[in-house]
Amino acid sequence: MEMRQLKYFVVLAEELHFHRAAARLSISQPPLSSAIKHMEAELDTLLFERNTKTVALTAAGRALYPQAVRTLAQFDLACTVARRTGSGVLGQLRVGYTGGMLLRGAPQMVREFESVLPGVEVSLCEMASAAQADAIAHRQLSGGFLHAMVVPPELDFITLQREPFVCCLHASHPLASRRRISLRQLAGEPWIIFPRHISPSYFDAVIALTTAAGFSPQIRHEVTHWVSAVMLVAQKSGVAVVPQAFAMSRLGDVRYLAIQETASQSLAHFVWRKDDDDPVLQRFTRHVRDWKPAIRVRSATTGRSSAG
Known part of the structure; x- marks a missing residue:
């Protein structure tokens, strides 16, 4: 799983709307949808319940969200430390x-x-x-x-x-x-x-x-x-x-x-x-x-x- 996919997941989990999440990520909607599908396939579980009107986190998605936020924060910190040390x-x-x-x-x-x-x-x-x-x-x-x-x-x-x-x-x-x-x-x-x-x-x-x-x-x-x-x-x-x-x-x-x-x-x-x-x-x-x-x-x- 890539950090990019994890970031896509976090933004979608916060927006619960593919169009708004894609706009926030400065990408089009298809790459976002594709990334989420690849994550779900890799984890072998659904992260979002979605239909034509709504998007909602599943129990697995709700469990993943705080862990994903902490992982991204730690990754950002590691990058900052590396840049400042360099x-x-x-x-x-x-x-x-x-x-x-x-x-x-x-x-x-x-x-x-x-x-x-x-x-x-x-x-x-x-x-x-x-x-x-x-x-x-x-x-x-x-x-x-x-x-x-x-x-x-x-x-x-x-x-x-x-x-x-x-x-x-x-x-x-x-x-x-x-x-x-x-x-x-x-x-x-x-x-x-x-x-x-x-x-x-x-x-x-x-x-x-x-x-x-x-x-x-x-x-x-x-x-x-x-x-x-x-x-x-x-x-x-x-x-x-x-x-x-x-x-x-x-x-x-x-x-x-x-x-x-x-x-x-x-x-x-x-x-x-x-x-x-x-x-x-x-x-x-x-x-x-x-x-x-x-x-x-x-x-x-x-x-x-x-x-x-």
Whole structure:
């Protein structure tokens, strides 16, 4: 049975007049009569009692009518959902983020996107950068706000921020009153750092900085969140190197100093799969790009980077 036939039945059941029902359907009367006869033959029961003067629903017709109305309404809803999803105004996204992205506008981007498209829901999932890249590649996340010096080739990205690392010291540290230091001055301090398997880019960046300063850090504490690193510094548990954005966080009694060894920078990206054709995700990536001018965008078609 076709939806067209079901619609014909509902209209005739409401009009109980073939001529008026046909006019309402913008068809001639013969196709309507033929459709009803085919329905009755398929169901092996009469739906209408009709003669030259009247048309009336049979018991079977009366039983079918409310079910047919609900079926047509559900079908219309399904079509609407499909159209809105296909146009990117309805759907869901699961987006990863690192703690540092809370200081770079990720929640604001999501909130503004949802305010423009109330039919879209974006769920944020805190996850380390390396884990995000893997989850995106395996379609467990739609995209992610993460830190990385190198983005895997199967992923596209928008670079949101490029900023230097700064040294994070407790306010009572003898060097905390300075504006700039060499990391060589912290060679004997206990260091707080991300393990490499959690954030390869951050670990490599810190090691590059300390190597440039001529020493290997004495790693005392390992963390999985930027906030944890800062709060450990606030508890006088060691020193850390963090992205400059944390200077605005006002977390704990700490000070942030510029680093003389500036070979490494922190790169913040929004990342997604090159082959993801989800219209909602495509809208979201445009929103992210427009929300803050991108530093660098890699083309999904060429794989090359260009100024954004």
